[in-house]
Amino acid sequence: MPQNTSSSxxxxxxxxxxxxxxxxVVYVAQDQTWTPWIQHAxxxxxxxxxxxxxxxxxxxxxxxxxxxxxxxxITDTGIETTHFREAFRVTGPSNYAHGKQQESLFNV
Amino acid sequence: MYKxxxxxxAFIAERNRQFRTQVAHRLNGTLTEDEFKPLRLMNGVYLQLxxxxxxxxxxxxxxxxxxxxxxxxxxxxxxxxYGHFTTRQxxxxxxxxxxxxxxxxxHLATVEMHALQTSGNTIRNVTTDHFAGAAKDELFxxxxxxxxxxxxxxxxxxxxFMPRKFKIAVTASPExxxxxxxxxxxxxxxxxxxxxxxxxxxxxxxxxxxxxGKILKEFIPINELLPYLEATVSVWNLLGRRDNKxxxxxxxxxxxxxxxxxxxxVEDRFNLIKLGxxxxxxxxxxxxxxxxxxxxxxxxxxxxxxxxxxPMAAWIDTNTHAHKQDAYVSVSISLKKHGDTPGDASAxxxxxxxELAKHFAHDEIRISHEQxxxxxxxxxRHLAQIYEVLRSVNLNTANTxxxxxxxxxxxMDYCALATARSIPIAQQIAQHFDALKLExxxxxxxxxxxxCINACGHHHVGHIGILGLDRxxxxxxxxxxxxDGGPNMTLGxxxxxxxxxxxxxxxxxxxxxxYLDVRQASDETFLDxxxxxxxxxxxxxxxxxxxxxxxx
Numbered sequence: 001m002p003q004n005t006s007s008s009x010x011x012x013x014x015x016x017x018x019x020x021x022x023x024x025v026v027y028v029a030q031d032q033t034w035t036p037w038i039q040h041a042x043x044x045x046x047x048x049x050x051x052x053x054x055x056x057x058x059x060x061x062x063x064x065x066x067x068x069x070x071x072x073x074i075t076d077t078g079i080e081t082t083h084f085r086e087a088f089r090v091t092g093p094s095n096y097a098h099g100k101q102q103e104s105l106f107n108v
Numbered sequence: 109m110y111k112x113x114x115x116x117x118a119f120i121a122e123r124n125r126q127f128r129t130q131v132a133h134r135l136n137g138t139l140t141e142d143e144f145k146p147l148r149l150m151n152g153v154y155l156q157l158x159x160x161x162x163x164x165x166x167x168x169x170x171x172x173x174x175x176x177x178x179x180x181x182x183x184x185x186x187x188x189x190y191g192h193f194t195t196r197q198x199x200x201x202x203x204x205x206x207x208x209x210x211x212x213x214x215h216l217a218t219v220e221m222h223a224l225q226t227s228g229n230t231i232r233n234v235t236t237d238h239f240a241g242a243a244k245d246e247l248f249x250x251x252x253x254x255x256x257x258x259x260x261x262x263x264x265x266x267x268x269f270m271p272r273k274f275k276i277a278v279t280a281s282p283e284x285x286x287x288x289x290x291x292x293x294x295x296x297x298x299x300x301x302x303x304x305x306x307x308x309x310x311x312x313x314x315x316x317x318x319x320x321g322k323i324l325k326e327f328i329p330i331n332e333l334l335p336y337l338e339a340t341v342s343v344w345n346l347l348g349r350r351d352n353k354x355x356x357x358x359x360x361x362x363x364x365x366x367x368x369x370x371x372x373x374v375e376d377r378f379n380l381i382k383l384g385x386x387x388x389x390x391x392x393x394x395x396x397x398x399x400x401x402x403x404x405x406x407x408x409x410x411x412x413x414x415x416x417x418x419p420m421a422a423w424i425d426t427n428t429h430a431h432k433q434d435a436y437v438s439v440s441i442s443l444k445k446h447g448d449t450p451g452d453a454s455a456x457x458x459x460x461x462x463e464l465a466k467h468f469a470h471d472e473i474r475i476s477h478e479q480x481x482x483x484x485x486x487x488x489r490h491l492a493q494i495y496e497v498l499r500s501v502n503l504n505t506a507n508t509x510x511x512x513x514x515x516x517x518x519x520m521d522y523c524a525l526a527t528a529r530s531i532p533i534a535q536q537i538a539q540h541f542d543a544l545k546l547e548x549x550x551x552x553x554x555x556x557x558x559x560c561i562n563a564c565g566h567h568h569v570g571h572i573g574i575l576g577l578d579r580x581x582x583x584x585x586x587x588x589x590x591x592d593g594g595p596n597m598t599l600g601x602x603x604x605x606x607x608x609x610x611x612x613x614x615x616x617x618x619x620x621x622x623y624l625d626v627r628q629a630s631d632e633t634f635l636d637x638x639x640x641x642x643x644x645x646x647x648x649x650x651x652x653x654x655x656x657x658x659x660x
Contacts, residue, residue: 021135023203094531
């Protein structure tokens with residue numbers, strides 16, 4: 001599936017969910033596995049491809065729960081969320097640094 | 109406090125065994141998520157924004173040191189080293205793995221705790237006055253009756269799949285520190301002709317349709333309490349709207365049918381079922397009361413002097429409450445250090461609180477619905493030692509009932525339902541007024557913040573209420589003023605258009621400065637002042653401050 005890598009601001013989708021065992025926020029990765037890091041996520045600019053990927057992801061009920069697509073913006077610095085809810089899912093809580101933001105791969 | 113019977117131990121063990129099997133079936137794919145979700149919710153397990161969340165019941169907010177240490181164990185071993193005390197006197201763990209939760213529940217069972225009915229459309233944890241059994245102003249200790257209700261409602265076969273959740277609060281103080289009028293059923297203790305009973309209030313609630321509860325029965329004697337409660341819940345279970353979850357709570361049923369119609373239906377049902385109950389086993393109530401017997405008070409003469417000035421004096425002034433024994437006080441341990449997350453306690457803090465309770469306070473701990481921890485029975489002569497220990501772990505903040513003692517729901521920092529953040533707003537307000545050194549001058553002030561319309565932060569009954577919403581992808585905060593969760597519960601008045609996250613702290617400051625400007629004297633509280641002058645000065649401060657300044 002193509003990844004949109006346009007240098008100008010551009011909208012696309014990522015497929016996201018929570019991991020079944022840990023509950024951690026995860027994304028469909030470029031290698032079709034699940035990754036906790038949005039910067040490793042596969043993006044879908046094409047709605048038909050996104051829907052197909054969403055259907056496939058929703059079938060992985062023994063790995064993830066609560067699968068949906070989230071709108072993102074592709075910028076020169078990478079994948080950026082377009083809604084603050086998704087931003088907190090990327091980083092973890094904002095009251096103090098814990099959750100994903102404490103992990104070494106944050107902002108990869 | 110209540111000690112489990114053999115039946116209780118066996119019941120919890122069996123339920124835990126069942127859930128362990130259900131989790132295994134979910135993980136191996138035998139159960140789908142749709143099949144598993146109601147099962148995990150029956151055991152207090154939610155899936156939140158970043159992780160699973162386990163909500164553990166603390167019946168009527170009562171704990172002992174062993175139980176508090178077990179909560180610390182869970183925080184350290186299976187979570188991120190802390191727990192979050194909630195507005196229903198429970199505790200939530202924000203980061204457990206699903207595969208670990210059966211072990212957590214087994215650990216809870218060793219200290220007679222569980223997570224049953226902390227979620228789902230059942231009767232939830234019964235709440236009560238956090239000073240129950242200790243308060244100088246109470247008529248009697250309401251906890252034996254709260255325990256009676258807990259036993260009746262736990263696993264009640266008729267009430268496991270109701271239209272929505274159902275919340276009961278019990279108080280026996282005229283001050284009503286349990287906010288009974290905001291509950292599906294609120295019980296207010298009374299003594300008539302020497303007989304203990306309750307006034308029954310029904311149909312209160314907050315959420316998207318806030319309503320003040322109405323009196324269903326002026327007095328129900330204790331020997332008829334359970335059949336009357338059963339009749340009330342049963343009538344609603346039949347009438348309640350199952351077609352629309354937003355209209356399913358009993359407050360809507362009461363509103364749509366009218367209190368007189370509901371009262372007549374409840375009386376009919378009550379008369380039908382009370383014979384089946386037989387004469388209430390008052391002997392059993394006496395047995396329950398024995399579980400809540402008063403501690404062996406140490407009222408021997410002791411030589412001690414409490415400080416009159418300084419930080420400890422300020423703490424004693426704000427964080428202690430009158431006890432029925434003159435030599436005692438109830439201590440509120442604030443979980444609202446300026447800038448910290450309201451209601452959070454680290455495992456170390458939990459263990460210190462447990463030690464203090466064990467050594468100085470008759471091994472009793474309470475959780476308040478305002479997200480603080482209470483030592484209900486503290487000899488005054490131990491206050492100085494307790495203060496120093498609390499100071500060593502940042503639990504000595506002298507702010508109970510003041511502007512930084514804020515109720516805040518988890519909001520979008522944790523909650524999957526939230527539409528905006530609550531906690532950072534609470535953190536900023538607390539830090540802002542701490543920096544201004546105005547907190548004690550402002551006096552009694554209850555700010556309550558919810559991160560969505562479900563109102564878990566009780567914003568409708570905040571003197572200042574703040575509701576966080578999502579307005580076109582941006583956090584926006586509506587302000588209400590004049591709410592009150594006390595005996596004469598009042599819903600706050602919405603002021604006008606909301607404020608952005610950046611604007612809301614200055615907006616709160618303008619409200620406070622307007623209050624300081626218009627109050628008649630330093631002892632006129634914000635709430636009294638608001639009731640006297642109305643909303644106009646505050647609306648002007650909120651929305652026309654720049655015009656006022658320009659005119660000056």
